[in-house]
Amino acid sequence: MKAIVSVKRVVDYNVRIQVKPDGSGVVTDGVKMSMNPFDEIAMEEAVRLKEKGKITEIIAVTIGGAKNEETLRTALAFGATKAIHIKDEGEVQPLTAARALAAVFKKEGASLLIAGKQAIDDDANQTGQMVAALLDIAQATFAGKVDVDGNKATVVREVDAGLETLEVDLPAVITADLRLNEPRYLKLPDIMKAKRIPIEATTLADLGVTAAAAVKTVKTVPPPSRSKGVMVKTVDDLVAALKAKGLA
Amino acid sequence: MPVSAASPFYNQEHEDFRAQVRRFVEREIVPHIERWEAAEELPRELHRKAADAGLLQIGFPERAGGVEVPDLFYMIVLTEELARAGSGGLIASLMSHGIATPPICHTGSAEQIARFAAPVLAGEKIGALAITEPSGGSDVAALKTRAVRDGEHYLVNGSKTFITSGMRADYITCAVRTGGEGMGGISLLVIEAGTPGFSRSPLQKMGWWASDTASLYFQDCRVPVANRIGAENMGFMAIMMNFNQERIMLATQAWAFAKVCYEDSLIYARERQTFGKPLIRNQVIRHKLADMKMRLDAVKAHLDILAWRVSHKQMPVAEVCLLKNHACTALEWIANEAMQILGGAGYLRGSRVERIYRETKVLTIGGGSLEIMKDLAGKQMGY
Numbered sequence: 060m061k062a063i064v065s066v067k068r069v070v071d072y073n074v075r076i077q078v079k080p081d082g083s084g085v086v087t088d089g090v091k092m093s094m095n096p097f098d099e100i101a102m103e104e105a106v107r108l109k110e111k112g113k114i115t116e117i118i119a120v121t122i123g124g125a126k127n128e129e130t131l132r133t134a135l136a137f138g139a140t141k142a143i144h145i146k147d148e149g150e151v152q153p154l155t156a157a158r159a160l161a162a163v164f165k166k167e168g169a170s171l172l173i174a175g176k177q178a179i180d181d182d183a184n185q186t187g188q189m190v191a192a193l194l195d196i197a198q199a200t201f202a203g204k205v206d207v208d209g210n211k212a213t214v215v216r217e218v219d220a221g222l223e224t225l226e227v228d229l230p231a232v233i234t235a236d237l238r239l240n241e242p243r244y245l246k247l248p249d250i251m252k253a254k255r256i257p258i259e260a261t262t263l264a265d266l267g268v269t270a271a272a273a274v275k276t277v278k279t280v281p282p283p284s285r286s287k288g289v290m291v292k293t294v295d296d297l298v299a300a301l302k303a304k305g306l307a
Numbered sequence: 308m309p310v311s312a313a314s315p316f317y318n319q320e321h322e323d324f325r326a327q328v329r330r331f332v333e334r335e336i337v338p339h340i341e342r343w344e345a346a347e348e349l350p351r352e353l354h355r356k357a358a359d360a361g362l363l364q365i366g367f368p369e370r371a372g373g374v375e376v377p378d379l380f381y382m383i384v385l386t387e388e389l390a391r392a393g394s395g396g397l398i399a400s401l402m403s404h405g406i407a408t409p410p411i412c413h414t415g416s417a418e419q420i421a422r423f424a425a426p427v428l429a430g431e432k433i434g435a436l437a438i439t440e441p442s443g444g445s446d447v448a449a450l451k452t453r454a455v456r457d458g459e460h461y462l463v464n465g466s467k468t469f470i471t472s473g474m475r476a477d478y479i480t481c482a483v484r485t486g487g488e489g490m491g492g493i494s495l496l497v498i499e500a501g502t503p504g505f506s507r508s509p510l511q512k513m514g515w516w517a518s519d520t521a522s523l524y525f526q527d528c529r530v531p532v533a534n535r536i537g538a539e540n541m542g543f544m545a546i547m548m549n550f551n552q553e554r555i556m557l558a559t560q561a562w563a564f565a566k567v568c569y570e571d572s573l574i575y576a577r578e579r580q581t582f583g584k585p586l587i588r589n590q591v592i593r594h595k596l597a598d599m600k601m602r603l604d605a606v607k608a609h610l611d612i613l614a615w616r617v618s619h620k621q622m623p624v625a626e627v628c629l630l631k632n633h634a635c636t637a638l639e640w641i642a643n644e645a646m647q648i649l650g651g652a653g654y655l656r657g658s659r660v661e662r663i664y665r666e667t668k669v670l671t672i673g674g675g676s677l678e679i680m681k682d683l684a685g686k687q688m689g690y
Contacts, residue, residue, distance in 0.1 A: 093326070129319070132323075133323070136323070244327045244330065244331055244359070244360035244361065245323070245327050246327075246360070246361030246374070247320075247324050247327075247361055247365060247374050247376070247381065248361070248374050250320060250323045250324060250327075251320060254319075254320065
């Protein structure tokens with residue numbers, strides 16, 4: 060059984076994000092980039108399913124420019140058996156990514172797409188759901204626990220009211236939430252081996268996918284800086300201040 | 308492998324490895340280090356976790372379960388990242404196999420490697436090296452602990468001191484006198500914890516609290532001849548070869564801790580407001596920081612070039628001795644300036660700079676003191 064894991068290259072979570080002066084986006088030149096942390100969790104889950112013998116092949120897929128190869132190398136070091144680089148230098152909107160992943164999913168005859176629930180750059184939280192819709196297959200998002208048995212997957216989801224357990228028929232899309240697992244430390248020999256594995260290159264055109272232009276970024280602005288605090292003298296003052304702000 | 312633009316010595320693989328070590332340090336070490344410092348020892352569990360993450364094995368041969376690397380820069384990256392926890396004792400003790408296990412891997416039999424090296428690299432057992440005695444350290448040729456052959460055993464009598472990981476170690480790579488006076492009478496024995504006649508007691512120190520440093524006592528301690536590493540009376544060279552790598556790694560630690568001091572000072576100088584402006588807006592502070600950075604970069608250049616030479620099978624003994632002195636004295640200077648910049652905040656327990664400042668002296672003394680290093684370098688160069 061094949062699983063596809065989508066991996067996105069994003070600004071590293073430790074980096075302090077800076078907005079470009081013209082408001083057209085955030086600065087990425089010379090900034091440390093890494094695999095989206097939710098995608099690391101998705102990779103880890105796929106590797107664990109493979110170690111348990113539930114799946115036999117893990118295909119890591121990324122969409123983007125030449126440097127995205129680094130992200131695929133990380134996926135290979137995790138234990139992906141194959142890596143596909145959909146080369147595209149332009150902006151990749153969620154719908155574009157979903158169309159491309161759906162095309163790869165069909166082409167590879169995969170049974171599972173395991174994806175991060177969202178990427179930490181645009182926090183769109185759309186791609187996994189869109190892939191399921193495009194392929195008309197089941198979806199179980201925000202997974203906190205995954206079990207695959209034969210042609211079914213049991214997924215415990217983290218929802219507002221608590222935990223919800225779903226059973227889905229395969230093929231299906233599963234998106235990983237933060238607490239699904241703790242990704243392993245990649246070992247140096249695995250990092251070294253991953254550098255030598257060939258990566259399959261393709262393009263959106265090869266996959267018969269047209270880029271979507273459904274979303275237009277109007278302006279990017281930094282969050283407001285924290286305003287100065289107020290010192291209160293007594294607990295009563297504190298309660299009054301909280302009430303004034305509608306917080307108590 | 309393309310090199311990074313910043314250095315001819317480090318490539319993407321080094322950086323990928325760095326990212327993993329950094330994550331390990333942030334997740335498995337930083338949240339607990341204060342507790343381990345107070346407890347004056349590391350939990351065994353940490354050794355297993357570090358082995359699971361593939362950190363203990365770097366630089367050791369595959370036949371011992373190690374991960375062979377093409378250069379010393381992986382070890383430098385590992386040390387640099389471990390140093391971010393700001394605890395020299397952590398590195399000393401977690402990595403004590405870095406001095407205890409190489410002689411076993413180089414000279415030991417396949418069975419000895421399987422028994423005494425592999426479980427240590429797997430994080431299941433702890434290794435320590437015991438050379439120094441109450442009567443002397445660097446004068447290895449004069450060591451007094453005696454091992455007398457008695458059938459298939461040696462009867463060991465004597466004591467060792469300042470032994471890193473000495474309280475917890477399962478396997479102690481121990482230098483003993485099996486022959487006559489001088490360097491030609493020394494052998495290495497692996498002495499196992501629990502051997503009758505072997506006891507130990509902890510030592511309390513100025514720094515390196517997270518490391519369980521110990522005195523070891525041997526009283527008619529019966530050690531199987533099968534535990535001898537290499538031929539009888541041939542231990543001296545193995546010990547000396549070990550020293551070279553140890554000194555490079557001590558220099559690396561000194562540089563890495565100096566870097567932490569510099570970085571913490573820089574952050575503090577930017578945040579701290581005095582007389583209505585950030586501390587760093589004072590010329591005197593900027594000059595301090597610039598001087599710290601200058602020394603830091605000089606040590607790193609020195610370290611990298613010698614690490615490159617050693618990686619290419621050269622043995623620059625005198626140069627490595629001087630590197631250790633260069634790095635350790637730079638650390639003393641930089642840690643001192645860092646304390647001045649942090650002021651009261653640096654004097655408080657819990658500050659990385661406070662701990663590093665306390666731990667500068669162990670590096671100018673341990674692994675060959677400043678004075679010993681200078682003299683050895685001079686003699687090596689024919690002065």
